[in-house]
Amino acid sequence: MGLSDLHLEVKINKPRDVVNQICMDAIDYGKDHGLFVAFSAEDATRTELPKLLDVYKQAQDHGADRIHIADTTGSINPYATQYLVKNIKKEIDTEIALHCHNDFGFAVANSIAGLFEGATAISTTVNGIGERAGNASLEELIMSLKLLYNKDLGFKTEVIYELSQLVSKYSKIPISDSKAIVGNNVFRHESGIHVDAIVKNPLAYEPFIPEMIGTKRQIVLGKHSGKSAVIEKLDTLNIKVDDTQLSQIVSLVKQERERGEEITNNKFDEILEKVNIKR
């Protein structure tokens, strides 16, 4: 139920005590029917704390199994989330969940901040899909808890990429190339200095190896490429070149990309022909 003053006015247009009673009746109904009842205060992060605590206490007294803090407009930040959860936890024993939207890009950070203060459940969605800017992304939460906070939730991370692709395919919601964890560019490298280091040790420019989520690294040739990237490409084709040919290939790759041409396998073959290398 939307419990900020704004939601009461715009959506229900009834006094707070009447609306609270509707919520309690719903909780009673659920409990009378043997259900697990999670009571969510929508727009909780724009509801004055005493009003929020009051309704959560009532929900607890009516036997709610979990209370939800819904950051309906994604407007809270991690520090405020910590403050909010800490103060609710002082007064409420019931399990606390967070439902965070991503309007300012904080959904996962806010969820983690809440977990730090004792929240125990998080609403997530694959690829972060959801109303407007979406909700906390499952894959971002799993991987950041595992790798940045050493908290393994026990998920098989190696199926994350496949799951993300499946959800995108069936929901028909494309994944942005730069989407954290599962975006197409996340393990894609072009800049010469990066590629040189990646070839020696991928962790120089990757926080974790792509196989961990079931995907692969891509090294692409473009206007930022240097010799290492071209050598890497030639190695995959089993082609050896001398230093002069290598320099010629690197500058042709840059020129072609500058002209707007993607360096596909065919384009790379054309470049090799120009420097008299046969495949």
Ligand SMILES: CC(=O)SCCNC(=O)CCNC(=O)[C@H](O)C(C)(C)COP(=O)(O)OP(=O)(O)OC[C@H]1O[C@@H](n2cnc3c(N)ncnc32)[C@H](O)[C@@H]1OP(=O)(O)O
């Ligand atoms: C927490 C969340 O917000 S999750 C996302 C919300 N979920 C959904 O919207 C589920 C999908 N929605 C639907 O299928 C439809 O909106 C229905 C069946 C729920 C309602 O359909 P309709 O009766 O046509 O109403 P409509 O879609 O216009 O919604 C407005 C009505 O919902 C009421 N409403 C809003 N919040 C609540 C609530 N928490 N409890 C009860 N009624 C509510 C409004 O007061 C308004 O009632 P009114 O028409 O008497 O003024």
Ligand SMILES: O=C(O)CCC(=O)C(=O)O
């Ligand atoms: O708390 C929930 O589970 C749902 C709340 C919600 O969808 C919202 O307020 O954005």
